[in-house]
Amino acid sequence: MERRTVMKSAAMVAMMVATMGATKGQTTAAQPNTGPNQAGENNMVDAQTLADRYVAVWKERDEGSRRTAIAALWVPDGQHYVQGQEVRGHDALEKRIRGSHEKNVRDNGNRFRAARNARRLHDVITFHWEMLPADSETVSVRGLEFLVITDDGRILADYQFFPA
Numbered sequence: 001m002e003r004r005t006v007m008k009s010a011a012m013v014a015m016m017v018a019t020m021g022a023t024k025g026q027t028t029a030a031q032p033n034t035g036p037n038q039a040g041e042n043n044m045v046d047a048q049t050l051a052d053r054y055v056a057v058w059k060e061r062d063e064g065s066r067r068t069a070i071a072a073l074w075v076p077d078g079q080h081y082v083q084g085q086e087v088r089g090h091d092a093l094e095k096r097i098r099g100s101h102e103k104n105v106r107d108n109g110n111r112f113r114a115a116r117n118a119r120r121l122h123d124v125i126t127f128h129w130e131m132l133p134a135d136s137e138t139v140s141v142r143g144l145e146f147l148v149i150t151d152d153g154r155i156l157a158d159y160q161f162f163p164a
Contacts (some may be wrong), residue, residue, distance in 0.1 A: 028105075045153035047118035051127040054145065054155075055114040058097055059105055059128075066101075070094055074155045082160040109134045123149055123156075128164055 053073060058064040064144050070093050080087045080096060087096045104110045118127035124146065131141040143162030147155050
């Protein structure tokens with residue numbers, strides 16, 4: 001089976017599991033990976049920390065800092081999927097994120113935050129994010145991220161669903 005098909009199938013399964021867990025009131029606490037990676041080293045990728053770093057990229061005002069953060073979060077050929085759009089690689093990710101930032105943060109005065117519900121299962125992290133007006137706690141939009149990550153915690157594929 002093609003890697004893209006496998007990742008899409010995994011995304012669908014995780015979405016169903018996430019929905020069932022939320023419906024049944026299961027905990028959504030972050031589940032850090034404390035096992036050894038392929039090199040036999042212990043890695044500690046905390047789901048909530050990665051979620052916070054991810055959301056910080058989308059609200060970063062400085063283009064240089066944003067590019068550096070993208071390179072730190074995604075593998076060089078990292079992928080992002082949202083509502084019929086597909087981007088691959090740091091340059092395309094930077095263009096996509098810059099466009100969202102300009103529209104939602106710079107022009108419309110909104111801010112983003114990661115909900116405190118990130119969780120990890122093997123190489124997948126899921127969490128919700130929220131967009132709010134700069135001067136309010138009223139959530140305008142809520143989205144769901146499904147991230148497939150490497151052993152060292154970098155994003156291979158990012159599936160964005162909104163509204164969530």
